[in-house]
Amino acid sequence: xxxxxxxxxxxxxxxxxxxxxxxxxxxxxxxxxxxxxxxxxxxxxxxxxxxxxxxxxxxxxxxxxxxxxxxxxxxxxxxxxxxxxxxxxxxxxxxxxxxxxxxxx
Numbered sequence: 001x002x003x004x005x006x007x008x009x010x011x012x013x014x015x016x017x018x019x020x021x022x023x024x025x026x027x028x029x030x031x032x033x034x035x036x037x038x039x040x041x042x043x044x045x046x047x048x049x050x051x052x053x054x055x056x057x058x059x060x061x062x063x064x065x066x067x068x069x070x071x072x073x074x075x076x077x078x079x080x081x082x083x084x085x086x087x088x089x090x091x092x093x094x095x096x097x098x099x100x101x102x103x104x105x
Contacts, residue, residue, distance in 0.1 A: 002067075002092075003028075006085050014078055024082045031090035038097040052098050059098070063091035 003025065010016045010024065048054040066087040075081050 002085070002088065006081070009081070010078065014076065014081075016078060020078075024078060027082055028085040028089050031086065031093040035093055035097050038094045039101060042094075042098055042101070052102055056095060056098050056102075059091040059094045063088050063095070066091070 006028070007021060007025065010021045016024075042052055042055050046054075047058070066084045069075075070081055070084045075084070
């Protein structure tokens with residue numbers, strides 16, 4: 001869902017070429033390819049005395065802030081927007097791993 005909004009933002013507001021939009025979108029999708037590392041990190045490195053709960057709160061806050069910055073400041077630089085979407089995607093992928101782990105245990 002975020003992908004469609006960002007694609008429209010790139011196309012309608014920034015008037016980027018489709019090939020360049022595809023490059024930027026592939027960068028923002030990279031965090032989903034290393035989900036295994038997130039599980040290993042959260043299982044082996046507890047934060048604030050908890051293995052998963054503190055990571056869920058931290059990543060949820062991280063995702064909220066990165067997308068809020070894109071919304072509030074109406075950024076015009078596609079590289080900054082891509083970085084913010086990358087951070088939101090990273091936290092979303094991390095949250096996906098954490099929630100799946102919470103459902104199993």
